[in-house]
Amino acid sequence: xxxxxxxxxxxxxxxxxxxxxxxxxxxxxxxxxxxxxxxxxxxxxxxxxxxxxxxxxxxxxxxxxxxxxxxxxxxxxxxxxxxxxxxxxxxxxxxxxxxxxxxxxxxxxxxxxxxxxxxxxxxxxxxxxxxxxxxxxxxxxxxxxxxxxxxxxxxxxxxxxxxxxxxxxxxxxxxxxxxxxxxxxxxxxxxxxxxxxxxxxxxxxxxxxxxxxxxxxxxxxxxxxxxxxxxxxxxxxxxxxxxxxxxxxxxxxxxxxxxxxxxxxxxxxxxxxxxxxxxxxxxxxxxxxxxxxxxxxxxxxxxxxxxxxxxxxxxxxxxxxxxxxxxxxxxxxxxxxxxxxxxxxxxxx
Amino acid sequence: xxxxxxxxxxxxxxxxxxxxxxxxxxxxxxxxxxxxxxxxxxxxxxxxxxxxxxxxxxxxxxxxxxxxxxxxxxxxxxxxxxxxxxxxxxxxxxxxxxxxxxxxxxxxxxxxxxxxxxxxxxxxxxxxxxxxxxxxxxxxxxxxxxxxxxxxxxxxxxxxxxxxxxxxxxxxxxxxxxxxxxxxxxxxxxxxxxxxxxxxxxxxxxxxxxxxxxxxxxxxxxxxxxxxxxxxxxxxxxxxxxxxxxxxxxxxxxxxxxxxxxxxxxxxxxxxxxxxxxxxxxxxxxxxxxxxxxxxxxxxxxxxxxxxxxxxx
Numbered sequence: 190x191x192x193x194x195x196x197x198x199x200x201x202x203x204x205x206x207x208x209x210x211x212x213x214x215x216x217x218x219x220x221x222x223x224x225x226x227x228x229x230x231x232x233x234x235x236x237x238x239x240x241x242x243x244x245x246x247x248x249x250x251x252x253x254x255x256x257x258x259x260x261x262x263x264x265x266x267x268x269x270x271x272x273x274x275x276x277x278x279x280x281x282x283x284x285x286x287x288x289x290x291x292x293x294x295x296x297x298x299x300x301x302x303x304x305x306x307x308x309x310x311x312x313x314x315x316x317x318x319x320x321x322x323x324x325x326x327x328x329x330x331x332x333x334x335x336x337x338x339x340x341x342x343x344x345x346x347x348x349x350x351x352x353x354x355x356x357x358x359x360x361x362x363x364x365x366x367x368x369x370x371x372x373x374x375x376x377x378x379x380x381x382x383x384x385x386x387x388x389x390x391x392x393x394x395x396x397x398x399x400x401x402x403x404x405x406x407x408x409x410x411x412x413x414x415x416x417x418x419x420x421x422x423x424x425x426x427x428x429x430x431x432x433x434x435x436x437x438x439x440x441x442x443x444x445x446x447x448x449x450x451x452x453x454x455x456x457x458x459x460x461x462x463x464x465x466x467x468x469x470x471x472x473x474x475x476x477x478x479x480x481x482x483x484x485x486x487x488x489x490x491x492x493x494x495x496x497x498x499x500x501x502x503x504x505x506x507x508x509x510x511x512x513x514x515x516x517x518x519x520x521x522x523x524x525x526x527x528x529x530x531x532x533x534x535x536x537x538x
Numbered sequence: 539x540x541x542x543x544x545x546x547x548x549x550x551x552x553x554x555x556x557x558x559x560x561x562x563x564x565x566x567x568x569x570x571x572x573x574x575x576x577x578x579x580x581x582x583x584x585x586x587x588x589x590x591x592x593x594x595x596x597x598x599x600x601x602x603x604x605x606x607x608x609x610x611x612x613x614x615x616x617x618x619x620x621x622x623x624x625x626x627x628x629x630x631x632x633x634x635x636x637x638x639x640x641x642x643x644x645x646x647x648x649x650x651x652x653x654x655x656x657x658x659x660x661x662x663x664x665x666x667x668x669x670x671x672x673x674x675x676x677x678x679x680x681x682x683x684x685x686x687x688x689x690x691x692x693x694x695x696x697x698x699x700x701x702x703x704x705x706x707x708x709x710x711x712x713x714x715x716x717x718x719x720x721x722x723x724x725x726x727x728x729x730x731x732x733x734x735x736x737x738x739x740x741x742x743x744x745x746x747x748x749x750x751x752x753x754x755x756x757x758x759x760x761x762x763x764x765x766x767x768x769x770x771x772x773x774x775x776x777x778x779x780x781x782x783x784x785x786x787x788x789x790x791x792x793x794x795x796x797x798x799x800x801x802x803x804x805x806x807x808x809x810x811x812x813x814x815x816x817x818x819x820x821x822x823x824x825x826x827x828x829x830x831x832x833x834x835x836x837x838x839x840x841x842x843x844x845x846x847x848x849x850x851x
Contacts, residue, residue, distance in 0.1 A: 190626055190732075191847055221645075225652055273632050325826075329833040332778070334579065334632060336829065338771040339822045346822075350815035472636055509651035514644030521637040522619075525629050 210527035239501025240494035254493035258392035259447035260471025276337030278468025279344035284448030292374030315445025323437035376454035388450030551683030558795035563749030574738035575718035579635020582770030583642030588747025593754035613747025621739035628845030660760035718839035
């Protein structure tokens with residue numbers, strides 16, 4: 190068996206294979222639904238209805254998509270330059286920490302100044318957190334996959350320490366949680382009385398910004414070149430290590446915005462369950478979008494819809510909501526195969 | 539008790555060897571994969587699946603050794619999935635590995651909730667009991683530490699010897715090592731690189747799953763969520779630390795486990811002055827530190843993470 194490159198695929202082919210990947214995912218997960226003793230069609234209908242069947246469902250899906258857009262962008266940027274940032278979870282939490290440190294009254298500023306200040310500080314912290322593994326990679330040759338993964342555990346313990354120590358809410362009845370951020374540090378809601386907040390708008394703007402950086406700037410060109418072929422990039426005079434540093438700064442900063450947006454826009458305070466693995470789901474979001482920053486918006490909404498829909502479904506049908514995680518993981522694997530098949534033909538010999 | 543005295547007690551080393559056992563299995567598993575040229579980031583999820591599969595087999599009335607076998611089979615299946623995507627299809631080992639971890643973990647949690655929908659506390663099983671080796675276990679400290687363990691710990695040590703012997707003393711081992719260094723040389727011998735790599739990943743993944751099962755049917759007696767808790771990632775660091783050699787990796791795993799056992803005891807005698815999270819961070823921080831120390835002279839298998847296509851150079 191061998192792989193032969195295909196001529197440039199037509200738009201139809203480019204779209205057919207990802208759709209086939211989704212269909213395969215639904216087929217495979219319907220086996221699990223059958224194992225759970227439910228009917229796949231009604232379960233998938235309930236998931237779709239729970240994700241997009243009402244105004245409430247749609248608002249919930251977009252709210253859940255917001256952090257996923259940020260982490261998806263963070264991963265898309267990093268993976269494009271083949272910087273394997275698996276530490277978006279840690280960067281997200283650091284963004285949350287900065288938000289509560291600055292947002293609970295330490296800076297008595299009006300909203301229009303305070304929120305940008307917090308955003309910049311959170312991004313700086315997330316960027317700094319990924320800079321460590323990036324420097325270890327370029328200077329010492331330490332694999333960044335392992336260091337970013339291990340940092341997730343270290344940072345989560347660090348946050349736990351803060352929440353039981355200096356950041357602990359004295360009025361929190363002993364729970365490990367921070368104080369609420371002050372009103373000036375809160376992102377307003379888009380629709381009064383609904384959970385969707387301006388973090389979603391910032392996420393969309395970020396996606397457009399990242400798309401412009403990747404497509405229209407020298408940095409974007411350099412990042413793609415480094416990811417495609419580091420030796421070749423070096424040969425044409427690109428400073429590979431410096432490009433990886435800039436990639437790390439951008440990626441870590443974007444992931445930290447997820448933490449900022451969740452605290453400032455949705456939760457109001459920092460807890461240890463701020464993220465149910467948004468840093469890891471961001472990898473799936475980025476891959477489903479084929480690392481395209483604008484595609485990240487769509488794939489984040491899709492992945493969020495699965496999670497929100499499955500929560501609603503599991504309340505109605507007796508299928509564990511973990512089916513959502515299985516669907517998301519399966520779609521990642523079927524999608525990478527689909528992308529391969531748009532570019533290569535398998536020859537059996 | 540004095541912080542240094544701990545190091546000379548048998549109970550400390552008994553705990554260290556027990557903590558090392560799952561790491562030894564999984565590190566050997568990852569080592570086999572990487573020596574064949576495949577980075578297996580599915581390790582964390584495969585250990586989770588193995589932990590559940592082993593425990594559930596025993597919980598449903600199976601024998602403890604049947605639990606080990608089922609865990610190994612489940613691990614091998616996830617390994618074959620990983621290998622199919624990364625070896626013949628040559629997909630990114632990073633992305634597929636993370637995907638396999640996400641899939642194995644979520645499938646495990648789904649299955650757990652499916653078969654035990656109503657439980658609030660995890661049900662318990664009767665795990666492996668310590669089996670003192672007559673004579674040897676009477677040697678003070680060292681003998682006690684090594685020879686009053688459960689049979690599965692002895693198997694962990696046997697697996698190191700087996701992996702070392704197979705890698706360095708048999709034709710299969712030579713082919714595995716060559717597949718990770720110079721795959722075209724393997725193909726020139728008329729051996730299929732694809733076959734060798736897929737086999738290595740399947741066997742390696744089986745060992746990872748047994749490492750996971752050690753936690754549920756030997757170290758503890760039940761399965762709970764997030765119980766692997768980064769052990770898989772630590773094993774990847776241990777393989778690098780051990781410069782891809784079974785013996786060195788074994789020493790790394792024991793040193794790491796001794797450190798882990800030590801921090802737990804330090805935590806107890808520190809009397810709460812230092813937050814307990816600082817102690818819990820240490821094993822992860824130590825892994826990063828170890829990677830930095832060995833990185834300069836690390837000699838990766840030359841074809842690690844490079845897909846091989848027959849007939850290409």
